[in-house]
Structures are given as structure tokens and as C-alpha cells.
Amino acid sequence: MIVPIKREHIVLGIVVLKRPGSFTAEQQDLVERVVARAAVAIENARLYAAVRAADRAKSEFVGVVAHDLKVPMTSILGYSDLLARGSGLREEQVNRYLQRIDANLMRMRVMLDNLLTVLAQPEHPDRSARGVDVSRVIRDAVDRTLPQFNEKGLAVHVAIDDLLPPMFAHPDSVTRIIDNLLVNATQRSPQGGDVRVSAALKSAPGDEDTVMISVTDHGRRLPALPGADAADAADVDASTRVALRIVKFLAEHHGGSAWAESLPAGTGFHVTLPFRRTA
Structure with a gap:
């Protein structure tokens, strides 16, 4: 039997x-x-x-975030102390210290957003989705990350498809995906390097349309094959792995995907999200 x-x-x-x-x-x-x-x-x-x-993964994640929060917090306290005691500081010094405080606050905000994503599972995209202007979300994210780009002297190049219409998606999740990719690029990039951000509508016969968001940097190439999972490819440090796992989770939560690609000079991180046109 x-x-x-x-x-x-x-x-x-x-x-x-x-x-x-x-x-x-x-x-x-x-x-x-x-x-x-x-x-x-x-x-x-x-x-x-x-x-x-x-x-176990959640405990590891919380431990990494708690540890990583100490770095920007210590930096903020240090520069705040210099500003409080530096009556003779020149204007350019004050501006530089304020810029570094701003950059570290951005890092902390992204870390805390990631922590909230892990501790409280996000809603299903259909429940809170609305029209999202991906072009505007990307440009706003670049503006928020400018202090970090400026701190390392990075040049940012943004190329967004002019024909990219608004899409039906969860706005907070799309924002977190882009914030994490940009912060990761600033951490990986060498001083004075380039970061390229792009977004375009991709169509393929027989498949649904997708929006592809890419962020490439000139940091150390990852030893990953093209198409490798973005989280698994990030062997640089724990905080980068955490950020890219968040990107992967949010992309897949929307029915999309995320992966890393080794390039001749750096690494490209790509996310695709299913394109659903707003009414």
C-alpha cells in the first residue's frame, strides 16, 4: 500500500x-x-x-541596526559639540559641520525606517496603493541624500525616462527602496566617484510592463554573477546586506524583483516593479 x-x-x-x-x-x-x-x-x-x-534573522537585524546607529549618532554629537564650543569657527567650517550632521541624520532615518519595516510588516500594496510619480520620488530622494553625496565629493547623474507615467504602488515602499539604494551607493563609492540613477518603463511581448530603477556606483566590484540576488551579493558589510535585503523584500512584496550586477567599474543595483497605470 x-x-x-x-x-x-x-x-x-x-x-x-x-x-x-x-x-x-x-x-x-x-x-x-x-x-x-x-x-x-x-x-x-x-x-x-x-x-x-x-x-533569528530579526534579532540579527535589530543588532546590526542598533550597532550602526551608534556611528552617525556619535558623529552628530561630535560635530554638535564643535559647533557649540567653536565661537571662532569660519563660515565654511560651520557649513561643513552642518552638512555632515545632515548626512548622518539621513543615515539614521533610513536605518529606523528599515527597522520599522522588519518589526511591522508593511500592508499589502493594493490596500494603500495610489498614484506614485516615480520620477518625483527619485528626485526627492536624491535631494535628501545630497549631504552624503557632497560629504564624499560624489557626482550624481540622474536619467529618468521622460515618458514614465505615474504608477499604482505603495508610495512609502517605493521611497524606502530608493532611499536604501542611494545610501548604499554613498557608502560604497570612493571619494570623488560617480553615482548614476536611472528609471525607465520596460515592455516585453507577452509580459507585463515593469518600471526598472537602477543605481550604479564605482565602488569595489562585488564577486557576484550578473543576475545574482542583491542581498546575497552584498558581501561588504552587515549594514549593506541589511539595506539590500530590505530592498529585495519590498520589491518582492510588490511583485517585483531586485538583483546586483557586477560591472567593469563598479556594481549596478536594479529593482523592477510591475507597472500598473493609474486610472
């Missing part, structure tokens, strides 16, 4: 029983009930393992 171990039409395994002669109807019924209970136990064990893994 062969009895499949199934949960919701998914076969987890099979039970094979042999004996001289045939099984009675009562014996078959008993085996099927035992196997059904075994399927529930196996599924519960799998779910328990998944929950434990998620809890």
Missing part, C-alpha cells in the same frame, strides 16, 4: 507498506489517518523552523 503524505495538495513524502495478502478497509483507513497526522506534524515542524529562522 502506498499512501502520500500531503498538505494542501503538496506531496511531502510517501509511506509504503507491504504485507502478505491485501490490507483490509479498516487497516487502510487507519494508515491514512496516521499519515494525515504525520503530515500535520511535518508541516508544523517546518513552520516552526521557519518562524525560528525569521526570529
